[in-house]
Amino acid sequence: AQTVTQSQPEMSVQEAETVTLSCTYDTSESDYYLFWYKQPPSRQMILVIRQEAYKQQNATENRFSVNFQKAAKSFSLKISDSQLGDAAMYFCAYRVGGGSQGNLIFGKGTKLSVKP
């Protein structure tokens, strides 16, 4: 069974600094997708970034980028120039590809605090 592990329950970063959130996963599949979702205090789930496993190039979205290491099954999220609005729970998620099932498997989350 696939699993997703986020080893950092809480992280803290100074405003304007850079922080990296860790995520590892376990799968025997070769075709899959990885996601980072942000959940602010409003409890909305907001997609931050997505990575296709067959793409070697790391995904980037403005201040957010990932370090995807397929062999190591690692998918970390880097947030540059941190802003107060980045404070939230961050969830790493995995989804197997190639079939009709598209269920997301989530890690337990990392709570990010941003200090002014």
Place this chain on the structure above:
Amino acid sequence: DGGITQSPKYLFRKEGQNVTLSCEQNLNHDAMYWYRQDPGQGLRLIYYSQIVNDFQKGDIAEGYSVSREKKESFPLTVTSAQKNPTAFYLCASSPPWGVGQPQHFGDGTRLSIL
């Protein structure tokens, strides 16, 4: 604007009572999902539906039931058999073109026991 609407935002259940959480989407998505979120936990899948009139159990389906009579709607019933229903419930949907497409989420329903 397209999106997913969950209602109510807060719901209270008495002992032995069934309650139904509503989820409606106007995104024309085929697939819909129900997740449960407990404090300190990630989201866990309760049920999902890929097409109308078909649905599958997720990891924690016991004590829950669903229906999918319309593409736009995927209500979740929390039955009296669910002994620990207090949680935050999120509904999601995703488009049919490729499993790599991200899921879109509603704003959630918080269910509590009276």
